[in-house]
Amino acid sequence: MQNTQSTHKKPLTDRNTMAGPNEKESQPLPPLIVASSDEPPSNRGSSTPSQQLDGIPVEMQFRILSYLPAKQIQLFRRVSRHFRDTIDTKDHHSMLLSRGIKESLGKFTGFIKRYCDFPMESEDGGPDALLDAAFDFISVRKLDRMTWDCSQFDMFSDFWIERQARLYGTPSFGHGPLEFTNELSNLWARNLFPHHVNIVPPKTSFEVIYEGQIDAMTARLEAFVYGGDGRSRQSAAIADAGVLTQKTNFSRVVTGLRDHEMTLLHRALKVPLLLGISPYSYYSASGWVTERLKMAMSSGEEISGVERAALMEDMYIA
Template identity: 25%
Template sequence: MTTLLDLPIELEIKVLSELPARDIQRYRRVCKHLRDIIDEKSNANLLLQSAQAHSRAKISRKLAHVTDLAGVDFLEAFSRWLSRRAIWLVPESHQVINTAFCAHWAKQAMPESINATPEMEEVEFALQWFSDTLLTLHLDTWSDFSRHPTRVRPATIDEFMANALLGLPRSADEDMERLGITAQKLRQYGKEVLAKPDRLAASIVTQKSIPPDVMLSKRPLTTITSWLACRPNSDHDYVFQELRLNGLGDDKWLSTFLEIPEIPQTCNHLFAYCAGTDWTYRRLEEAEQGQALTELEKTAILEDIIFY
């Protein structure tokens, strides 16, 4: 039987280049011959550029799925946004999530000519009201009644529709139609929610998903913020108690160092790049302080980056 070590060096390099960085590291540790090949600088690009490109493309796709919403239906975009971070159980955080989402989506959906105009502000307000109603309906449909016995679960699609339309100001009907939010699409959306109430609830939706616990456990590499509560400051204003976890250096540093796209500022730091392991976090911490990393280490780090 032919083994990897029986192949010409050119083929050995080609086979190794198809492996994940963690497997290359493992072979490097156990075989001196392969270690010599892997450590040879002239082989580094051939070995690792494919794996790095694959990881960068994967990270870019995950980010774009949530943030590149031009041409994406409002209800589909809303699902993408929430499914990435799950449905938060802290009611006070809804306004923060919805404000950021609606501003981000409307900026990409509306004509550039009306951005930063009073008309745009009216549309964003109507969208925020509507998305908050949808989020509440999701929670009412999905919620754990042992902890939230006062919630009223919509039993039928007609009840869902009636409640959802309460969140749609009459004056905004024309804007909603223009933005593709129709009764037909809303009815289909409601059917999906009723059929699978946890459709936007990621596996992290437990008591621990209440900030800050979930944020601290994710090893954030870029800035991430959360709002633990909000208190009325006046009739039309609220004060938010903000938890802010800063990343390594600034957010641009990580994107530049790893050659991955920045998370848009319009996301209001609701999402972050995180390290999947302590090893990755420590290596990037050392790199931010000026320590050089090998291409193999950088490849392993890219494979371990999580968009949360």
């Protein structure tokens, strides 16, 4: 994916469920599938790779095409009617597209498993499950001491509390996300920067829940803040999920609306379903993906074939 330096996203919907990098209004969006023609473009030489491919057995053509990204497979559609008919035939989709679709789905499900379906309790009843999930969120958002934003962490706090409520009926933490964020931040400050705290605040809920294990919790907090926790640095949390590591601006939305939008996106593209309570969203690095999915979601269209594969190639979760 491109434009990894962009920090401004183009929303898929008005509620910013999905976004792509900023683009100039005067620049037209490229079509997803270019119209085919019977003859190769006139500016191509007589020995282009596509013409060379056209001259080998069909079985070898399938094998070579199956290793190409879906967006490149789309380009072959305009080389000749032969390639257009070959690529568009449904019976050929399994051979041509299954590899790329499997990789895209694996990227999405891998992210969701780690960052959305994380364990809510540690085996010893301690704070490790909470800290693992919190450190991963901070790492994906690329927050640090210089760029710390409590409103960003509020989204994780809300997610943790809502997941506890759905799994266990009531969360063990009895306050809302703002209090959750503030108490955790205060716990960090009291233990890591005690000389800056003049008034000792009341005992936090974490000290009540994890009584007897606060020292271990503080040690992990300190290691994370100062870089001693190897698994929790920014690159460690992001690399294994295949996430595009670019900083983004996120806006909170009503859970019910996000649930509806995520359902529409799932129906249009058959991507794994993200819950509305999740602080993460599907994003695209290209404006044409955003526009195409907006159309499909509003009309109820189910995208398939090489178009589906190409769209998923250009998407990620963050």
